[in-house]
Amino acid sequence: MRTRPHVAAAFALLALSGLAHAQQKRVYICPDDHTDYFWTASDEAYRGAFIRMIDYYLDQADLTQNNPPDFRQRWHCDGSQWLWEYERNKTASDYQRLISRIRDGTISVALNPLVINNGGSPAEAVIRGMYYPGRIERREGLRFSLAMYQENSTFPLGLPALWAGSGARYSWKGVCDCDTRVPDATNRPHEVYRAQGPDGSGVLMKWQSLFAGGANQSIGGYAEAYDPAAVVDQVTTNAPFNGFAAKWPFQVIGAVGRGWDGFEYESNEFVTIAQQKSNASRRVIVGSVTDFFEDFAAQYPPATLPAVSLSFGNEWDAYACTMAEQTARIRRATELLRPAEALSVLASTIDPAFMDGRETARDLAFQDLGLFFEHDMGMVGPPAGQDGINRRIVWQHQVADAAEQYATTLLNDAASLVAAHIPAGPAPRAYVFNPLSWERSDAADLAWSDPAPVHVVDLATGQEAPSQRVTINGQPFLRFWAASLPSVGYRVYEIQPGAGQAFADAASVSGGQAVTTATFTIDADNRDALSNHALAGPDETRVSGYAPDDRSLYWSNDGDTQTAALEFACTLPRGATIREAHLELHAVPAVPSPSGASEIHLYDVDDAAAFVNGPSGDLLTWHPTFATTIAWPQTGWSAGTIQASPDITALVQHYVNRPGYQPGNHIGLCITEGSIAPNTYYGFDDFSKPGGSPARLVVTYDDPNGNPSGSSLIINNQRDRVELDASGKITSWVNAALGNREMAATVNGRAINDLGGSGGSVQVENAGPVSVTLLATSSSPVAHNTRVTLYRQGDRVDIANQITQGFDSNLEWAESFALASPTLRHEELGAIITAALASQGGDYSNTNARYDLLTLNHFADLTQAGPTPVGVTLSSWDCDFMTRGNSTPYVLDTTTPQLRVIAGGKVVSPGIGIPNQLGDTLFTQRFALRARGAQNDASSMRFALEHQNPPITRLVTGASPTLATSPTSLLSVDQPGVIAWAFKVADDGWNSPDGGIALRLWNVGDAASTAAITLAPALAGPAIVSTHIETPDPTLGPAPTPLPQGFAAAFARQQLRTFRVTPAAPPACDPDVNQDGVADQGDVDYLINVIAGGENPSGIDPDFNQDGVADQGDVDAIINVVAGGQCP
Secondary structure: OOOOOOOOHHHHHHHHHOOOOOEEEEEEEEEEEEHHHHHHHHHHHHHHHHHHHHHHHHHHHHHHOOOOEEEEEEEOOOHHHHHHHHHHHOOOOHHHHHHHHHOOOOOEEOOOOEEOOOOOOOOOHHHHHHHHHHHHHHHOOOOOEEEEEEEEEEEEEEEHHHHHOOOOEEEEEEEEEOOOOOOOOOOOOEEEEEEEOOOOOOEEEEOOOOOOOEEEEEEOEEOOOOOOHHHHHHHHOOHHOOOHHHHHOOOOEEOOOOOOOOOOOOOOOOOHHHHOOEOOOOEEEOOOHHHHHHHHHHHOOOOHOOOOOOOOOOHHHHHHHHHHHHHHHHHHHHHHHHHHHHHHHHHHHHHHOOOOOOHHHHHHHHHHHHOOOEOOOOOOOOOOOHHHHHHHHHHHHHHHHHHHHHHHHHHHHHHHHHHHOOOOOOOOOEEEOOOOOOOOEEEEEOOOOOOOOOEEOOOOOOOOEEEEEEEEEEEEEEEEEEEEEEEEEEEEEEEEOOOOOOOOOOOOEOOOOEEEEEEEEOOHHHHHEEEEEEOOEEEEOOOOOOOOOOEEEEEEEEEOOOOOEEEEEOOOOOOEEEEEEEEEEEEEEOOOOOOOOEEEEEEEOOOOOOOOOEOOHHHHHHEEOOOOEEEEOOOOOOOEEEEEEEHHHHHHHHHHHOOOOOOEEEEEEEEOOOOOOOOOEEEOOOOOOOOOOOOOOEEEEEEOOOOEOOEEEEEOOOOEEEEEOOOOOEEEEEEEEOOOOOOOOOEEEEOOOEEEOOOOOEEEEOOOEEEEEEEEEEOOOOOOEEEEEEEEOOOEEEEEEEOOOOOOOOOOEEEEEOOOOOOEEEEEEOOOEOOOEEEHHOOOOOOOOOOOOOOOOOOEEEEEEEOOOOEEEEOOOOOOOEEEEOOOOOOOOOOOHHHHHHEOOOOOOOOOHHHHHHHHOOEEEEEEEEEEEEOOHHHHHHHHHHHHHOOOOEOOOOOOOOOOOEEEEEEEEEOOOEEEEEEEEEEOHHHHHOEOOOOEEEOOOOOOEEEEEEOOOOOOOOOOEEEOOOEOOOOOOOOEEEOOOEEEEEEEEOOOOEEEEEEOOOOOOOOOOOOOOOOHHHHHHHHHHHHHHOOOOOOOOOOOOOOOOHHHHHHHHHHHHHHOOOOO
């Protein structure tokens, strides 16, 4: 029964505590329930548990509110999802009861949505995952000051700065020390310290060494107060003897966490124990976590503690690789917010209510961007069992759906509204929007199905833009070169009839033989079989494996005297010249022969008939056989491996040469015992085997009917010369700008974009004056295709890969370069860091770290030092992690010029994680390469952002023309190292007092900088400093300095800052009708011309005085306003 704590005893203990001396310790024991989403129970079950636990501890808080402060019930929620569920499932009065207890400190809530593994997530996804607490802060007048990163043994360098910029001041971390290769959890260099990002901001971090023999239910674990009575003695009475006092010489002590792996925890034991354990030498205080930190920081100012700005690598974070495509969808959705939200700002100048009604979808998408990386994504040994895994798989898809749908819908809606407000013309027009904060030139793709010849003209310059037709995902597009796109702005083009002028192709193509590789797989149960010897009567043919409980096929030299037979639907073209052919069989347990060889036979018929169950002769006699056979010596046969036969070109060539052969006929092959030893046999998966891998026939051949294609093709745009082979790897990359330097190398047997396979076909997919694309298609090691594109201008080599089948193995794209011991710089969660140990001048911790799973956010740079530095920038659009060269969990390779980008797999621990990529069968994984001289973080980031943010192109509809047709910029920044990271309508709305625009800027440079930010006239207004989650906070750096049309802001090195801008009220009229930036005689002349029937490229309404008619009165009115008079 739950009873009220003994208040009299509480007051007695408080009186006792009043006798304490200065050396009295203050021990905070802080109850919580550690959330293991889906690992312990489903999201629905946790919804109920969150609500029940909050209600219980609210009741306990009421019951103990008259106790002395130390003995009042407190509680900690390990993420904002607790509030999310409570607000949506309880009454408004219940919710306000909870808010009042958060306000008075009884209950604390972490900024993060739940316990999250952030190591591979985009920085912006981390921030958006904290937006819900930001909305609560502004609505309820609260602040949330705690953020957490629990159980996982690693920690990213950039995360403390993201937290601090979002308003956090404190963090507690406890580890599991399970499923880990991170050493020395019992021996950390610092128990409490300032965890700092590269800009010097951060949080007060308590991350203690594991005590009690490394148990995670004690100090340093994620349930430090699992036994609250024992831990009090551990950190006080026993501290001089167990080593705790030596590691924690502070009077203020915190033991945080009770829940551990339990589903639900409701108890008043912490109040009772605090009463029982308090004495003259120690105050035992029921804490909410935040109160511990506030007390500690008051007595031990964080500035006096060690500062740590290091990466500890990744571990559980990389369980995201077991769900590679869904993780990539979250990454793409986060990136898509950049153009969607920037266009929404422009849309809101047209319709201030544009964002209204989107709040529910927006809030869910932002919460889900954080929740996706919930720390149990590995689902290692879950108590919830297979049902929990299945539910988690569905949930991961749903979370990605919500984020993707919001970003896509917002983009389409905003783009359509803008298209309706740009004036139409005599010919179709399109606008091209650049979401990035610098001017750029790039290829623009416009959906265009009309087959008639057209050409594209820049409306501002009158110059024709090179263009070509392309097909993207099966849909027709018009691709054209969009030059000088304004920063965060648009340019208008006209699609005019006729072919236009002739431009040379963007690149030349050469080389290659007409070589193709095809893979044929058994596609029906009656297309593979075995014959089994019968002691009496005829042999028996079995088409579904040896037995119902053994769906395998065998050939043998034993009592069964089995023969295996296979028939493949063969689509090789007539006249093909076979270069190589072999069988691939998925082996089952066998007794291999120590000597001799099996034999492979060919059915010498045009089209082999399907096998039939029942009595038969030996399958070798099913059809006539070709005289030539192929010997297959095989002394080893390991179950679970793919066994490849010797070359059977002679058999396949004979088959396709048969006069009656037609593509689609079935080629039949038999495997017999040949000369293998007695009592030996071999086996492989039958077609009917559940989860099996049917036999394959792989053939490399010259295609007499093929397009110009070959085993490799060379593409050359006079800056980059790239050779792509049939498997999709780049075997040569010569850069003219670096003196025709070869950038590609073979390292550990792997080249560039090398998935580890061989064979396939390569051809020119598309060629024109804007771009040329090569397409390689291969089935090795899994079915995949690769497109490599070069453009007429620019320095980008685009690589678009698709893996087109499911897989459960570990796959990686090797990227190997001709660089000597290059230095690796890469983006890791809001920081750009050097991948070397701190003792070597790098940013990785010398201890307590894992080194083989590095974060790959937007880019990675490899740079060879020397008098003339040279290097490569790799942009990664979809993949999150990489391994440097020969790195291991314990050794960070700093010399090998190779990155191994993880395509997917169980890379955290061998064989552990959700299997089969959540059932996904299509994986898009895109990269871009740039050869360059000296390394520059800002230049590399801009390169990667251009790759990952293609221009947005839409047809102009002109239904309500109010926008200009001239090039228009919404935002510009005068410092190349300062990048607009997010430019959006503030979450509180366009017109609300706390609304307007939220602008996030990142100084990606390695030095402090001051930047001037210029806004379009309709957007300029007062700017204030806010948190990243949009709560005003003047303590987060210097205030912005107003400028006539924007503001100036100071940035520390690598600092990310967020500002709120309130656009000034629009003037009653705008006399700058020609939109050249000034109101003068040119505007008067422009209006006269429009009223007289002339062109109106600005799209203005000529009825300037709004009297219903465009006439001389409008001219008189604008003359008056230009002269300084009042608007009409």
